[in-house]
């Protein structure tokens with residue numbers, strides 16, 4: 001089980017550092033970057049999700065299925081050898097300093113795009129990008145595959161953990177090569193000539209799952225520092241309890257907002273669902289909950305299905321610094337039985 005806490009994880013990170021200057025200078029561009037990847041995904045025997053009724057059936061099916069027979073679900077491998085358009089936001093401090101060649105690459109959790117790091121509510125307190133910039137770092141936040149303004153390929157076979165790890169790897173390689181910005185782009189020179197000397201990967205929850213997998217696979221080659229928030233390894237890992245929280249079929253929930261999301265995508269239902277997942281009993285700002293509902297994004301059933309591909313092997317090839325940060329949110333809820341009689345904790349591996 002990987003513990004999780006959206007707002008509180010952010011809060012925890014923000015509060016350990018010194019107070020941010022009142023108006024950090026934003027010097028950002030948004031870019032759609034083609035990322036070629038090669039990954040071995042898997043075609044699984046899982047129920048299809050084409051309606052909210054299907055979603056509930058799917059959630060019960062995968063929650064009541066014990067992870068020990070993960071391999072029974074495998075039909076065949078699916079090689080992904082494709083270029084995906086990934087939407088990013090690159091920010092560089094207006095004034096070069098000794099830290100500006102250090103690029104923090106930010107990966108949000110499941111169901112959230114890069115705006116997770118870029119909160120509009122009380123930014124002095126909650127906006128991670130502002131905080132990093134004001135301390136002199138450069139920042140690259142991106143929408144994961146199938147999320148936000150990035151490509152939304154097949155939600156069963158294409159958006160899975162292995163392909164998501166390769167998207168992060170591909171983006172990191174491109175950044176390290178100094179070729180993040182296509183030469184013909186009409187962007188200020190400061191961005192075109194930007195070539196980081198160091199990469200710090202920062203992630204939340206499911207993003208931390210991807211980062212752990214990246215470190216295990218690529219060791220020191222892509223990462224100089226790692227910050228994993230909302231992430232905790234325990235014996236509960238691999239227990240899929242998605243039925244404990246409510247998702248809808250996106251197009252049924254809002255045909256306009258979620259017009260682009262087809263079969264195999266699901267979205268957290270409403271503010272009550274989000275509150276149960278992310279917010280402590282008391283002491284959170286209601287505006288933050290409204291904002292979370294406003295920026296939430298669909299997820300794929302393929303990501304949940306591919307949980308079994310995770311080995312959580314120690315990242316023995318990674319020798320850089322790592323920081324793991326968790327809030328107390330989950331500790332405040334003791335494990336309890338859900339409607340299905342399955343013992344769960346109120347958070348999930350894939351948040």
Ligand SMILES: *[C@@H]1O[C@H](CO)[C@@H](O)[C@H](O)[C@H]1NC(C)=O
Pocket residue numbers: 045046047061062
């Ligand atoms: C779950 O889904 C699988 C694959 O579609 C199916 O074989 C199985 O019968 C389902 N199990 C339940 C309990 O619905």
Ligand SMILES: *[C@@H]1O[C@H](CO)[C@@H](O)[C@H](O)[C@H]1NC(C)=O
Pocket residue numbers: 040077
């Ligand atoms: C599927 O991919 C895995 C991981 O890359 C590999 O170990 C396995 O041999 C592949 N299976 C088949 C049938 O190709």
